Amino acid sequence: MWTTLRPFLSADTTRFLLVGGLCYAIDVGTLVLLHGVLNMQLAAATSLAFVTVLVVNFGLNRSFVFRSGNLAGQAFVKYLALVALNYCATVATVTGLTALGLAYVVAKTVSTVANAVANYCAFRWWIFRAPAAQESDAPGRPEPVRES
Template sequence: MDSVVRPDTPTGGATTPRRSALARLLDVGFVRFLAVGGASAALDTGLLWLLHGALGVWLPAATLTAVVAAFVLNFLLNRSWVFVSGGSAGGQFVRYLVLAGLNWVLTVAAVTGLVALGAHYLVARVGVLAVLTVLNFVAYRVWVFRPPAPA
């Protein structure tokens, strides 16, 4: 880890460690972001099982209900817990929907393209998921849940 000299500190120029990009990423909620994704996936899967597996709800209706519930939970937790955003919820939700649509298109295109290049479909899917997870975190932070402009 590099050190940075900070002459304006009360210690009169003592060095402080430069934090890595990973440390800065974790500081702004990446672990929380991953936890929200896991919670959303668990709700989606668990609700699908409850509705279809236990209660016998028609599979398309159960699937749609589970996906919508997980989608809403994901938005609300990212807004309130990960990015702690006080901006307009309506505008943020529209940007969230746009990003979700872009994700679906990119996922299909990237997985299909990687498979055409010889990758196994599951390896392609996991790789695309990993890349999009990081890109989505950044997009949520700088676009979807961006802090309001100073007045």
């Protein structure tokens, strides 16, 4: 069981959660500003808030979380494919749950948690996967060598 959970209990996971918390604050803060303060339509405000954090999220996940040495362009193309899926899921979840009576910030939180789980897996094993790991079929970048 620990072998299965090990990739999710790493320093990468901690850094991912820190970056995710920062991005969540930026995302929700922007949503509240646009929809709650400036009275922008919810779907448009959700979209702009979502786009606001894309560059920050990609940059921090690439350099700080997964410390990827892959070419940024290749990783960014994969990231944009994931963003398209995240965008659809985010707008559908936020507007759908809001229509069912949840507050839009609660709906945004539900959407964020669901996307975060999927994103961690996609980032670790697809977008920022080390080239050597892709060839050897090992997840993520190689583990550091520990001397006894």
